């Protein structure tokens with residue numbers, strides 16, 4: 001089960017001066033290419049899904065594939081929600097299986113950024129999930145040319161970074177020191193002195209957005225100054241597009257599958273190039289040994305109802321299902337009734353939590369307390385409740 005806690009993964013990278021690639025994916029070609037490369041290089045890897053890319057894929061549909069690919073990998077993997085723009089989208093990403101969250105309120109004022117980030121950090125930490133915040137503004141849109149970049153670079157200052165960390169308790173900080181998202185025009189002018197000072201002041205893993213187009217020496221200096229996670233997308237999309245263009249130019253009548261030939265391999269090659277450059281190759285074993293494995297919890301309740309008929313029992317169950325499903329950290333709920341009427345307990349709730357931390361936050365969540373006190377416990381006196389931690393099999 002090589003899905004691991006990203007907090008440990010990035011701490012290892014930070015302490016050992018290398019960076020883990022966070023590769024944004026938009027479909028199965030990207031997912032397979034990224035993981036093939038990481039397996040080949042025996043490198044830890046972050047599978048990243050950006051809210052800004054939702055026009056390109058169905059998040060609900062892609063996430064089960066991402067999670068099962070991560071779980072069957074032999075190398076350590078984290079699943080990251082990139083550029084999350086709201087509390088609700090972060091809750092949904094966790095429900096779908098992301099075990100790392102980015103809040104991007106970097107276009108807001110410092111105070112507003114702090115307020116928005118604080119709320120998401122508190123919710124995510126309650127789910128055992130680390131959070132990346134962004135301060136300053138990295139302009140641009142992944143996958144587009146620099147000329148489309150909206151807005152100017154707004155550099156992260158050391159004082160703001162310190163205030164932001166103290167007030168939000170984020171785990172990682174994305175800094176703005178001269179990179180842009182998407183294709184560059186010319187060479188990026190990176191402010192390494194600023195990065196060095198932020199790193200000395202904060203002492204937490206730093207993140208670079210807009211990895212596409214930076215040169216080898218720039219990557220080296222970023223990593224020397226505290227960058228432990230590098231976000232990368234446009235170059236992967238470009239090699240995929242070049243491969244398709246090459247395929248389609250080779251013959252007049254060409255099928256879909258002929259057009260797509262070699263796309264996964266082209267993405268994998270680009271990812272391998274990054275992994276070599278950023279120093280994460282051959283680190284998989286060490287990182288796996290260092291990281292907490294990411295395990296879910298099954299919260300089981302078996303019970304009988306008394307004082308209400310079966311129609312009212314089913315209304316109570318339906319209402320509970322709706323209320324409890326929306327609590328942060330709840331991944332799914334199974335409600336059931338016994339097949340054999342003589343069974344000792346007639347009904348069950350099986351509530352899957354993303355992480356053991358959710359046991360407490362769920363119990364104390366006001367929506368859970370209200371449902372349990374007003375609707376459930378008064379009619380379900382006869383019950384057993386047990387939390388089971390997932391076993392690796």
Ligand code: 13P
Nearest residue numbers: 182209210212231233234
């Ligand atoms: P590029 O598309 O410039 O590589 O940036 C990716 C990124 O920062 C995603 O968050």
